Amino acid sequence: MFDDLRDLYQEVILDHGRKPRNFRRLEDADRSARGDNPMCGDRMELFVKLAPDGSIADAAFQGRGCAISMASASLMTETVKGKSPSEAHMLGDRFRNLAMTGTCPECGAELEEEMERLQPLSGVHEFPSRVKCATLAWHTLNAALDGGGKEATSE
């Protein structure tokens, strides 16, 4: 009945959805932000610890949401570790592109490996009402990096 939905719910998504990585509060976070999708009740709090050179030393999150939003946040926290804030922004832009269109024309360039890691979420583009589930974590990361305390939504 649901076999063709394995494109959306790949094993890696189900796995990260069930057991999200970096699912914890960072007590010594330098930046944090809340993300909220009021229409569906998804909610997360994202924590970022910065290294002396300004790069992301650690990223973690807590919250509740669907498999897509939890998996996206989980994969994101893994992917942005070690990246500079500008690289993280660039990844976020490309990821939103990927989630909305299923393709990423610029992905051949730098950060190829990172985008590869996020590729399993590309199936979401076929489900317009679910794209915001995948992008909530990245909106929240932007809010955290651009100035703490802001509330992000991906509406």
Place this chain on the structure above:
Amino acid sequence: MNAPVQPGFDVERIRADFPVLAQQHRGRPLVFLDSGASAQKPRQVIQAMVRSMEERYANVHRGAYRLSEAATADYEAARAAVARFINAADPREVIFTTNSTAAINLVAHSWGRGVMQPGQAVLVSEMEHHANLVPWHMLRDDNRGIELRICRVTDAGELDLEDLEAKLADGKVGLVAVTHMSNVLGTVTPAARIVAMAHAKGAKVLLDGSQAAVHRRVDMQALGADFYAFTGHKLYGPTGIGVLWARLEHQERMPPFLGGGDMIASVTLEGSTWAEPPAKFEAGTPPIVEAVGLHAAIDYVSAIGMPALEAHEHTLVDHAMRRLSDIEGLTLLGRAQDRGGVFSFALDNAHPHDLATLLDRAGIAVRAGRHCAEPLHARFGLEGGTCRASFGLYTTEGEIDYLAEALTKAREFFA
């Protein structure tokens, strides 16, 4: 697939009246289980609206020409049809609005701000749709000294009548505003009893009948309430038209909600005087074609008969209760004794949005989220929301079986 509920009720013949139900979705028939959000429309409604626009359309209450007179007659005939449908004592008790939300806001403004006094309270329940909660938040926060009280809901999902009584006890409640049927739990509230309890303490009663008016015969003279709100689009009619039933003596006391054309008796540059009820509350060009559509919808359900619809729904509710209770890992929200065809549920291993995406793939349309009832979901510890299947007169037992099968397979999918 299903036996006729009673002589004369033929669900397959009814389904043939709804063009959208012939749709295929990925090679599967559409299983539309979101009628609680908005119902599908029968051909009779669609055709009545087309005829109105093709043959009898002009603005109402204005022109002294044939078309305007025809449109006015149709618009007022719709009001009379609504009055008969809900057994109102007088068609003037029927105010057309754009939907239930507008009807409730009208009461919050014109009764809440216009008639209620500082020191009085509004009493709502935990199971209100946001449409019957937020307008009262706004009234409370308007610095008019009006308090907002909340009646609790029991674990079974019924109105806690002891709590209602306690919160009415000091006589300060001016208005009880509660749902007649929960859009999440399916619970039908004991409206006549609530009215009696409220009136005994000097409080008026507004019933939100958005769901109830679709599922039950509602009788204004029997219920004895003061205000009753419902909407056309859940009743197989069009969007853009709703009804506020309000006693004439209350309408007399209430200032208008919106000002403009059609609601005045006379206007000078210095001021204006109001038209008689219900025109006083119908400022601007009203939803004329929509009123015709609502009239057709009322004729449609009346021809089938509300008793037949209730019997069909009763069969569906019993069947759904049986089938859904059998599904491992499925939690059903609410176990009210008196309930209608609305079932909210959660699977233990799937988030409601993931589940809704799966069901959609199977051709099943359900609503996912908190169904405009965030506090109620918090009350039951389901902040993440639920999925909701809600039935219409075209829903079949076969569709419920198919939902049950899909839910079982969805649980396997996420295992």
